[in-house]
Amino acid sequence: MIRFEHVSKRYADGTSAVDDLSFEVAEGELVTLVGPSGCGKTTTMKMVNRLVEPTSGRVLVEGRDVAGVDPVQLRRRIGYVIQQVGLFPHRTVLDNTATVPQLLGTGRARARARAAELLELVGLDPSVHGPRYPEQLSGGQRQRVGVARALAADPPVLLMDEPFGAVDPVVRERLQNEFLALQSRVRKTVLFVTHDIEEAVRLGDRIAVYGQGRIEQFDAPATVLGAPATEYVAGFVGADRGLKRLAVTPLARVDLEHPAVFQVGDRLPGGAEGPAVVLDGAGQPYGWIPAEEVRLGGEVRDRVRRMDARVPLGSPLKQALALMLRHDAGWIAVVDPEDGDRFAGVLTPARLHRALRRSVGAQEPTAGAGSARPGSAPGAAGAEDPGRG
């Protein structure tokens, strides 16, 4: 969908911004470009919509060399979101959002109706925020308008240059989550520039880690974190990359343990081994019974401790760990969202550790930084059977 073929850019003053860049963004894929300031991310992005022309090489969008496409035509197919959103200050939010469709010839009424839909899509209330002027919005709300406006012409391609860079971390995380939810619906081909590795791994289907003017590694987030290709990448992703991997490793069924399960109305058979999980009538987690009480037998309802905290299969391990810590529990109940949120098993710290190891084991090692250990992560062939438990 977007393809760079041996692209280099040298600015007039001799600065070499990018050097022999080749990579591809598939249709519907979100690729994040991450790297330190001045490494050429923005230059890369601007060559897609011809704000910058390559010195050599080609950039293709939808199979066509952009050098041969009229820039105005080209930009109609490419939404562009930047940090300083660039909203028109004297137009309302609704009019700002409707501008592009109107320029493209959509009638005013239809363009405004579409703009209202888009505002809703990005989490703004068109009747409340639509009539306001940009200065009457918070920074986070302005960024949402920027995204809505970029989507207004329904372009297949979106370029986003640090779109959430100017808002505080809390709002930023919310915008990221909203954007991910939005992207799962609209499935645009997205090139997303950031200097924040956390943001890059959270959003990207794949990440391009930039060194000076070139890509050091282009891989899925879990691979970049689990098996950095070079010392440079390892340094850039940080010593806590193991922790970061928690955020990008989904909780899978093979990670679960299956303790004894009872219904609230059941009677405990004395001598059973616990701990046990207690489900309600709908098969959803209701509580648990500690091992020593399971052994005692008796009525489930007399022994059960309430705990309905749960995490859906497919959630990041980080979410499961956070819940485990919040409830000060040695495990957390896991439910299957594809089966009416019914109980699927429990995740324990040991299983969580194994899940992380599994994700590394599958991907390690790649290129040989000096410290790479060919073959396996520490203990990957250790005591626990990595298969179904």
Ligand SMILES: Nc1ncnc2c1ncn2[C@@H]1O[C@H](COP(=O)(O)OP(=O)(O)OP(=O)(O)O)[C@@H](O)[C@H]1O
């Ligand atoms: N118009 C220009 N003329 C000359 N040099 C430029 C121009 N634009 C960018 N550069 C230089 O090209 C290099 C890459 O810049 P670019 O903006 O692509 O980096 P970046 O990775 O996006 O950085 P940041 O994260 O700080 O925005 C830098 O050394 C920059 O100073």
